[in-house]
Amino acid sequence: MIPVQGFEGQTVAVLGLGRSGLATVRALREGGAEVVAWDDGPRAAEIAEAEGIELRKLSRPEAFEGVACLVTSPGIPHLYPAPHPAIAAALEAGVPVDNDIGLFFRSFGQGDWAELDTPPKVVAVTGSNGKSTTSALIAHVLEHVGRDVQLAGNIGRGVLDIDPPADGGVVVLELSSYQTDLARSLTPDVAVFTNLSPDHLDRHAGLGGYFAAKRRLFAEGGPDRAVIGVDEPEGLFLAGQLSVAPEDDRVIRVSSARKLTGPGWLVYARKGFLSEYRKGRQVSSIDLREVKGLPGAHNHQNACAAYAVVRTIGLAPRVIEAAFHSFGGLPHRSQRIAEAGGVTFVNDSKATNVDSAKQALRAFKRIRWICGGLQKEGGLGPLLGDTGEVMKAYVIGREAADFAMQLTGVETEVCTDMATAVARAAAEAEPGETVLLAPAAASFDQYDSFERRGEDFAAQVEAVLGGQAQG
Template structure:
C-alpha cells in the first residue's frame, strides 16, 4: 500500500468496496484526499467501516461537492444502463475514473515504466509471462491489475521499476490517461457486449490502449483478426508499432505461424526463437502469448538470451494448460480453466496422443464442436453430469469410459497410458464443462486434479503444491 498523493486536498467518492476499491480508498486517504467510500452491498460497507476505511453515504451526498468519482470496473459505466453513481457524477460534471487511472497519475514523473496488456483472450498468461521475463532477468518488476494484486497493493513507483498490468476493457474505459511504455493488445473477439453495447464500442475501448502513446513507446498488436489490423492502420501516435501474427509471416513485426518466432525490422530478420520447445506454452494461442511477451521484453531492453531463458523457465498459470507432473515420460496437463468447448479445443489442438478427462456441467452445444479432434484421443474418461451426453457425442469415434469422478479418471488414464507405453502421450484435464456439479469453481477442480496426480506412485511433480505454478508477485 502506498499513498495516492496526486489527489491530496481533493474530495473523492469511491464506489465499489471489493479488493481494488478498498485499496484505492485507503491509498487516497493516505495521500491526503477526503474520501467517501460506498457500496450497494450493506455488508461491504460494514466491513469497510470495521477496517477503518473512510465510509460516506454517496446516495445522500451532493456530488457537486466532489472532485472525482472513482468507480469499480465491475459497475456499469454505459451499458446496459449507467449506474446511479455515474448518473449523479455526470449531472454534477465531475470526472469518473477507476483505480488504475489514479495509479497512472501516480506513475507520472516517478521514472517507473508501465507495460499494459489487454485483449479478449490470453491476457492473463501474457501478463504473468511478461512479468516473469523481467523478474527472471533480474529487473525490478511488479505484476498486478486485473490479475493478482490490485494496483495499490503493489509497491510504490520508483525510478526504473516496471509495472506489468493486465487491464480489462472495463478498466481501460475508466482510464483516460493510460499511456504505457509498452502496450499489448493480444486479440479481439466479440465479448462483454452487454457492457459495451456493440462490438464497435468494445473495439474502440481496446484501441484506447495506444491512444496517448508517442515517440519512445511501443504498441504490440495482434493482427490475426481484422479488428487488430484496422487498429494498426489507424495509428497516428508516433509510437513504434509491432504487429504480431501466429497465422502468417509478416514483413514487419513478430511472426510465428510454425512455432518459430521471427522478429523482422526494416524488411530483414533480426532474431528467431523456437517456441515449440517451451515446456509451459504449448499450442498456437500460447505462441501468440509468448510473442507478445517477447515484444514487451525487447521494448524495455531485455536481451534475446534473457527472454529465451525466461520463456523456458516459465511455469505457466495454474489451471491453464499447465504441465503439473510426469510419469515415465507421460505429461499430466491441468487445463481446468477450459469450461467450454472453445477453450478445450485449444488444448486438444496442442497435443497428439491424448488421454482426455472431460465432463462436468455441459455448456450449450456440449463437445460436438470438438469432433475433429476425436481421432487424437487414445481414450476419453468422462466425469460428472455430462458423462452420458459426451458418451453419445463421441460414439464410436474414440474409445471412452465413464469413470464418474475425477480421481478415478486420473488413476485410469495413468494406468492406460503406462500400459500403452507411449512416452509422448499426455493425460489432459480439459473438461469443456463448468465444475459446479462436483466443485465450486474451476480452481478447486484443478487442485483436485493436482492432488490425484500427486498421489500416483512414481510421479514427478513439476510445479509446487497441487498444480499451482509460482506466480510473479
C-alpha cells in the same frame, strides 16, 4: 503504495470493497482525499469498520453531494447490461466515474521522479487470451536480467498497491476489458494486444463493444510502442490504424499462425521457431520447441508478444532466449502437474472459453479431455474442428449432459464432478496420452473461480495416482 494525486481535501466515493477497492481507499487517503464507500456484500460493515471507512449507500439521490469522483471496482457493470444503481446515481449527479487503473495512470510518475536517471516504464497487456502468461513472461525476462520489475493489475498486486518504482524500473500490468473500458487515464509506454475472441459479450453489448474496450488502451493511451497480435481481423485492423506507414516500427506485429512479411518490425512463430524481422531482414531466431513452460502455438504467440516488448526495452535476443528456458509457466495455464505410467496430466483450467480451449487442444497429442462447466454464448461449434486428437471427453458441470450432446463426433462420458472425471480418464489413459483439463466454460456452476477448479483437478490427480506421480 502509489498515492492518488489530484483529490487532496476532496471527498471521493469508492464502490466495492474487495482487493482493488481497499487498495484504492488506502491510496486515496495517502494522497489526502476523504473517502466514503459502499459494497453490496454482507461483510461490508465489518470491512468498513476494520478500515475506518464511512459507509454511505451510494444509490441514494443525495449520496453524491460534495463528492468529486466515484471510483468503481472492475467487476461492477457501469453501462451494460445495466449500470449499477450507484453508478447510475453518480452519472445523474454529474459526478465523474473512474477505476483504479485510471487513478494509477493519473498518479504514476509523481514525487521524486525528477531525480531519476532513467524514468520507469509501464507495459500494459490486454486481449482475450494469453494476457497473464504474456505479462508474467515479460516480468520473468526482466527479472532474469536484474531489472526492477513489478507485476500488477489482474495478476500480482493491485495497481495502487505496488511500490514506487526504482530508477529504470518497469511496471507490467495485465488489464481486462473491464479495466480499460472505464479508466479515464491510460498512458502506457508499451501496450500489447494479444488476440480477440468472443467473451464478456453481455458486459459490452456484443463483440464490437468488447473490441472497443480493448482498443481504448491504444487509441486513447497513445503508447510509444504497440505490440499487436494480427492473427484476428481486429488485431490486423488495430495495427493498421496505429501505423502511419508500412515501415512504421512503433507498431510491432506478432503472429503464431503465419509468416509475416513487410518492411516493418515483425515477430512471428512458425513450426516452433520465433523469428524477428526488421526492414525486411531477419534479426534473430529462437527455437521454442524445447521451452517447457510455453507449450503449443498459443504460448508461442505469448512468447512473440513478450519478446517484442523486452526488445523495445533494449534486451538482446540471446538474453531473452535464456530467460525463456527458465520460465516455469503459470498455474492453471497448460500446467504440467504430474506424469505417471507414461501419462501426462495437464491443468489448463484457465481455458474458460471456446477459443482458449481450442488452443489447448492444439498443443497436445492423444488427449483424454476433461471439459464442461457454465457455458458461454456461441456454443461449442467452433471447437469441433480441433478435436481430432481427443480420444475421449469426460464432461463435468451441472449441465454436463447438454454439453456432451454438443460434442458431435467425439466419444463422451458424462461424469458431472471432477473426481469421477479424473478417475475415469486416468483409468482409461494409455502411455503417451495426456489427461487435459481444458473446460471451454466458466467455473461458476461448481466453483467460485477457475483457480479453485484447477486446484480440485490437481487434488483429484494426486488422489488417483498416489505415490506414482512425478512432477
